[in-house]
Amino acid sequence: MLLRLLSIVFKLALLFTISYAGTIRVVNRVDNSIDDILTLDKLRGTYVSTIDVSRILAKRDPFINKDRGKMVLYIGDHRIKISANSSYLLVDDQVFQMPMHTIMTDNDIFIPAEAFFNIIRREALPGIKYDSRRMVLDIDIKAFTITNVNISQKSNGTIIRIKTRNLFPEGNISSFFHENGWFYLTVAGGLVDTTEIRRTDTRGIIKSVAADQLGESSQLAFQMRTKVESHELYQSKDPSEIVISLRTSIKNSLAQMKKVKDRWKLDTVVLDAGHGGKDPGTMGKRGTKEKDIALDIVKRVGLLLEKNTSLKVIYTRTEDIFIPLWKRTKMANEANGKIFISVHLNGHPNKTAYGFETYLLRPGKTEDAIEVASRENEVIKFEDKSKNKYKDLSDEKLIIATMAQSMQMKESEELAAMVQEEMAKKVKSKNRGVKQAGFHVLIGASMPNILIEAGYLTNSNEEKNLRNPKYRQTIANSIYKSIVKFRYSREQYLSES
Ligand SMILES: [Zn+2]
Structure with a gap:
């Protein structure tokens, strides 16, 4: 009985270690190119080659420390640290756990595909989408919902136009002036193209612009040259944008006061x-x-x-x-x-x-x-x-x-x-x-x-x-x-x- 059991256990163990090499098809909708990522297909799921992922998604070469089994990928504006035989993944300094640990081979580390792409999508590259059934990775940067910022100077103030791809529920947008001279805007449920936003041409009273994606929220920050007395924020549908007008004189209507109170x-x-x-x-x-x-x-x-x-x-x-x-x-x-x-x-x-x-x-x-x-x-x-x-x-x-x-x-x-x-x-x-x-x-x-x-x-x-x-x-x-x-x-x- 025991022997029989042992033999079953052994067979099962063998089954779990069997793996096949395969590929994930990468479809880039931006330039209509097709590529492949090398995979290890195990019973527990698909693992993708870190080197291939980096080649396709990163802007620069990965940092590899073979002896310590560490790799750093540079995806979006983020640093992704991967360790051999570990289920933990670091995005910048935030730790994420995957359901399975990574597998190290001679010159590569293979990562559980589904968990990895989910984390990358949420934390670094909202434009990717992985279909585990079809084994296809879709790259489409159009998934960003906050795409760029335009600043214009008027005689009575400065207007910031934030281009969006959809209207957000009113409660999702919040903003405030901080006494440090920055104006902060948070859009819950937004996906901001941080790279693009940082390229914004500043003018008027806007000294600099910063953007960050914090999980499910987009954060935009505008540094002011001078004190702003009042501001107004609204969404426009056509073109789809969030408009902020900054004025230098106070003019608070009663209706506005009531709105704030409510x-x-x-x-x-x-x-x-x-x-x-x-x-x-x-x-x-x-x-x-x-x-x-x-x-x-x-x-x-x-x-x-x-x-x-x-x-x-x-x-x-x-x-x-x-x-x-x-x-x-x-x-x-x-x-x-x-x-x-x-x-x-x-x-x-x-x-x-x-x-x-x-x-x-x-x-x-x-x-x-x-x-x-x-x-x-x-x-x-x-x-x-x-x-x-x-x-x-x-x-x-x-x-x-x-x-x-x-x-x-x-x-x-x-x-x-x-x-x-x-x-x-x-x-x-x-x-x-x-x-x-x-x-x-x-x-x-x-x-x-x-x-x-x-x-x-x-x-x-x-x-x-x-x-x-x-x-x-x-x-x-x-x-x-x-x-x-x-x-x-x-x-x-x-x-x-
Ligand atoms: Zn507790």
């Missing part, structure tokens, strides 16, 4: 229970899972809001399911949420650590914040668990994302302070205060957003408390109260202005 009115709250599904989050020694406690607290908060206020409550999840981080903020933005509250439970190697804290997104992270951030971002898994890697998680990107949030920052701070204050009144644990970190879940939400770490599951006593429904209700009450308080203070502010 946009700011707190009518929708997004509640996000951390982790879920295959991602349990932190675990207590009694087996308590972060995902379950977080969901329970979130549901309690939601129930209080639904029962006692007119606020609309949006949940990123109401069940034990896995939802990628980017999707959570997307849901929040699409629902036109006015505040985003993510609930988590903490963990620490030092089991004596306990208490509750609330996080804000900001650069200038403390060691502790990095620690927490790297754990909360663990869904994205790191090639090397060392904290250092997280430190340089594209500071630049973090800054841009942070800029896009600076308007919401003050409000996020207020909300965070209120949460801590309310929790401190009733929750019998330690008030660890408001902290800052670079959580992925928070980046991209275009509304005040906070992440509450309601307690430490790694602390035996706190885990015991968190398992008690009454204790969770107390936490929920406090969060609920802080939302009500925050809403009231914002309404006060709006009625005064």
Whole structure:
């Protein structure tokens, strides 16, 4: 019996190692050329030659370190690092995990095709499309939806015309002036041709133009020579473009004021229970899972809001399911949420650590914040668990994302302070205060957003408390109260202005 079993196992193992060399057809719609990428076809899927991928998609030759089994491809404006026999892929400084590891041959590294092209499409080259069934890679840079920028100078100001390929829902476009002299525009669901945008001829009060694709959002930034007093932004259908007019004198109509007020009115709250599904989050020694406690607290908060206020409550999840981080903020933005509250439970190697804290997104992270951030971002898994890697998680990107949030920052701070204050009144644990970190879940939400770490599951006593429904209700009450308080203070502010 055992022998028979062993022989089956052996045969199966053999089957999995068998591979065939093949090709993927590359169709370039830009110049109508056809090419091939060498593949290894295994039972688990198709792997593509890194060297071929680089030859076809990159602007310059790859960097290859054969001894260390490392390769760097330069695709779009991005650096893609590939390691032999690893399932991790680095795009600039961001780590991605593929379902299978790469395979090294004598002078090449083969990468799981589907996962790789998906990541490249999302992070570096939106114009590619891979059809795994037909084994065809389609290259069509026309997939960009934000294609170029034209700046013109008028007697009363400067007009920026951003060419688009489609109209975006109004809520997807947000913009603001930062006191550092830059004007930031974020288009959720846009795909920006960064190379083209950077070539924009600047004139008038525009000193320079920058663009970046951050996951599902396009970011454009314009540096001003002088202070702009007012600006207007609208979309035009024919030609399809986003038009921004910048004026140097203030002229605020009442209608405009009302529009702003309406946009700011707190009518929708997004509640996000951390982790879920295959991602349990932190675990207590009694087996308590972060995902379950977080969901329970979130549901309690939601129930209080639904029962006692007119606020609309949006949940990123109401069940034990896995939802990628980017999707959570997307849901929040699409629902036109006015505040985003993510609930988590903490963990620490030092089991004596306990208490509750609330996080804000900001650069200038403390060691502790990095620690927490790297754990909360663990869904994205790191090639090397060392904290250092997280430190340089594209500071630049973090800054841009942070800029896009600076308007919401003050409000996020207020909300965070209120949460801590309310929790401190009733929750019998330690008030660890408001902290800052670079959580992925928070980046991209275009509304005040906070992440509450309601307690430490790694602390035996706190885990015991968190398992008690009454204790969770107390936490929920406090969060609920802080939302009500925050809403009231914002309404006060709006009625005064
Ligand atoms: Zn968490």
